[in-house]
Amino acid sequence: GQQVQQSPTSLVLQEGENAELQCNFSTSLNSMQWFYQRPGGSLISVFYNPSGTKQSGRLTSTTVIKERRSSLHISSSQITDSGTYLCAMGMNYNQGKLIFGQGTKLSIKP
Amino acid sequence: DPKIIQKPKYLVAVTGSEKILICEQYLGHNAMYWYRQSAKKPLEFMFSYSYQKLMDNQTASSRFQPQSSKKNHLDLQITALKPDDSATYFCASSPDWGDAETLYFGSGTRLTVL
Numbered sequence: 001g002q003q004v005q006q007s008p009t010s011l012v013l014q015e016g017e018n019a020e021l022q023c024n025f026s027t028s029l030n031s032m033q034w035f036y037q038r039p040g041g042s043l044i045s046v047f048y049n050p051s052g053t054k055q056s057g058r059l060t061s062t063t064v065i066k067e068r069r070s071s072l073h074i075s076s077s078q079i080t081d082s083g084t085y086l087c088a089m090g091m092n093y094n095q096g097k098l099i100f101g102q103g104t105k106l107s108i109k110p
Numbered sequence: 111d112p113k114i115i116q117k118p119k120y121l122v123a124v125t126g127s128e129k130i131l132i133c134e135q136y137l138g139h140n141a142m143y144w145y146r147q148s149a150k151k152p153l154e155f156m157f158s159y160s161y162q163k164l165m166d167n168q169t170a171s172s173r174f175q176p177q178s179s180k181k182n183h184l185d186l187q188i189t190a191l192k193p194d195d196s197a198t199y200f201c202a203s204s205p206d207w208g209d210a211e212t213l214y215f216g217s218g219t220r221l222t223v224l
Contacts, residue, residue: 004152031210031211033210033211033213035215040220041217041218042200042215042216042217042218043153043200043215044215045213045214048210048211086152086153088153090210096141096143096158096202096204096207096208096209096210096213097143097155097158097166097168098145098153098155098210098213099152099155100152100153100154101152102152103152
């Protein structure tokens with residue numbers, strides 16, 4: 001079964017609304033990251049957050065190891081936030097080997 | 111300027127042919143990786159290299175062969191191409207092997223096998 005589950009699969013919001021993206025892991029978590037991917041584009045690391053809460057501007061990531069989950073909160077969403085958000089967990093013996101979720105496609109409408 | 115260059119950006123191949131995907135990084139990193147993203151599956155790890163040595167191989171098929179001629183190069187040779195190989199292939203690098211916190215991705219090569 002899939003080790004990393006993301007929800008929702010897609011999310012459509014009006015500009016200014018808040019977005020909440022979830023990631024659940026089926027195995028013990030060693031490290032995790034959130035990536036942003038533009039349509040047809042590369043991946044950009046948004047947060048490296050193995051545990052606890054991190055904030056950067058309008059983005060906040062919270063990882064709860066015991067519960068094997070992580071969330072990404074985007075406040076006051078903007079059109080430029082549109083794209084796909086991927087979460088990934090790092091393997092214990094090789095954290096450069098990431099196991100990715102299917103992604104959440106976020107669309108922000110004006 | 112992009113620090114990880116992947117060439118070509120788009121590639122169309124016929125079944126049974128062979129192609130080489132190019133990756134060069136100018137970040138001074140010691141570790142490089144290949145990932146694949148297909149329409150039906152999440153982004154998946156393929157290979158990792160450290161100082162031009164293979165460290166981890168999660169690709170079952172020997173048709174996929176990484177080639178590292180220089181420390182900052184990690185090309186991917188794919189032989190006997192199949193339609194199922196159609197995907198976007200991403201190269202990535204990090205300062206050292208296993209350093210996920212500073213993992214950078216290239217913009218990918220989108221391969222279509224007809």
